[in-house]
Amino acid sequence: MHTVWKGAISFGLVHVPVKMFSATEDKDISMRYIHKTCITPLAYVRKCQTCEKEVEWDEITKGYEYEPGRFVLFEKEELETISGEANKEIKILDFVNLTDIDPVYFQKTYYLGPGDTGAGAYNLLLDSMRQTGKIGIAKVSIRSKSSLAAIRVIENCLALETIFYPDEIRPISQVPNLPEKVNVNERELDMAKMLISQLSSPFEPEKYKDEYRGRLLEAIEHKIAGEEVQAAPALQKTSVIDLMAALQASLDATKSPDDGKVTLAPDTTVTEEKKPKAKPRAKKTKEPVT
Numbered sequence: 342m343h344t345v346w347k348g349a350i351s352f353g354l355v356h357v358p359v360k361m362f363s364a365t366e367d368k369d370i371s372m373r374y375i376h377k378t379c380i381t382p383l384a385y386v387r388k389c390q391t392c393e394k395e396v397e398w399d400e401i402t403k404g405y406e407y408e409p410g411r412f413v414l415f416e417k418e419e420l421e422t423i424s425g426e427a428n429k430e431i432k433i434l435d436f437v438n439l440t441d442i443d444p445v446y447f448q449k450t451y452y453l454g455p456g457d458t459g460a461g462a463y464n465l466l467l468d469s470m471r472q473t474g475k476i477g478i479a480k481v482s483i484r485s486k487s488s489l490a491a492i493r494v495i496e497n498c499l500a501l502e503t504i505f506y507p508d509e510i511r512p513i514s515q516v517p518n519l520p521e522k523v524n525v526n527e528r529e530l531d532m533a534k535m536l537i538s539q540l541s542s543p544f545e546p547e548k549y550k551d552e553y554r555g556r557l558l559e560a561i562e563h564k565i566a567g568e569e570v571q572a573a574p575a576l577q578k579t580s581v582i583d584l585m586a587a588l589q590a591s592l593d594a595t596k597s598p599d600d601g602k603v604t605l606a607p608d609t610t611v612t613e614e615k616k617p618k619a620k621p622r623a624k625k626t627k628e629p630v631t
Contacts, residue, residue, distance in 0.1 A: 342452075346483055348429030349456070350466065350492065350499070357463050358456025359431070361483075364500060365450055370557050431501065433477035433492065442476075442491060446504040453492070453499040463499070470494050532588040539595045 346361035374383040387396045403420065404412035431453075455463040470476065470493070477492040481501070488503040513519070560570045 345451070346429075347456070348431060348481075349459075350431045350433065350453070350477075350479070352433040352466070352477065355462060355466070356459070357466050358459040359453040359463065359499070360456055361501065362452045362454060363449075364452045368551070368554065370554060370561075431479045431481045431490065431492070433479045435478045436470075436473070436475040437478055438474070439476050439491075439493060442504070445510060446489075447491070448488075448503040448505060451501045451503075452495075453501055467494060467497070467499055470499075526584075529584055529588060532585070532592065536588060536591050536595065539592065 342362045344360045345363055348359065348361075350357040350359055375381065376383060387398075387401070388394065389396050402414050402416060404414045406412050476494075479490045479492055479501075481488055481490045481503075483503070489506055491502045491504055493500055493502070563570050
């Protein structure tokens, strides 16, 4: 596993040397843009619109456009100094309960392994956080960006979750058409709660698969073999007239006559309509002309 950062966690006067590793990996299948005429991958050129020439990396810096067409420039070293990345410190500011943080704040997860020294301090922090059930809120600078972070225990490893600052979270008030007051039918509410109860189970992440990625890999293999790509079967949609009927149909779909286990029909889509559809009128037959 590749080390992406080295530094230390500090809480109080205690310093814990750590190495940081990405806890997740993007498994999206990468597609390149290809010129259809000659089947050549397209290249992206760093071209200056003024000089009309390709620009090398050593000629590139970063700048902020404070007015249209006017920039202030920053070198890499200046940005590192401003961000505080040079001190390589994850400074814990507070210890809180994990349930106090809404998941909307979380960004990316990293594993923190012990550094080359200080294994005893690492084990001390790990075990004390595990026994108290607390997580640490810290500040850290990674790749010239300052972030808030939550440090928590995953099994026998410390993990760091970068989190958004409060002013980076958009207020819910910006979401259009939210109800000012929630009014629901009590019978519908009871049935909805019953449906949630029947569909509830322990979280087992291994049972969830990326079906699109699997179909795409299969299609790639067919293409390589010169075979036709088979389209995914279309889901059958069932229209349900009213919400009560939809809830009842959903509850019925979760009942298994064999062992009482809950199963969800995967091909049922419920749509709510305000008015029932009118029954089709019988066609009138013309009397034979005599």
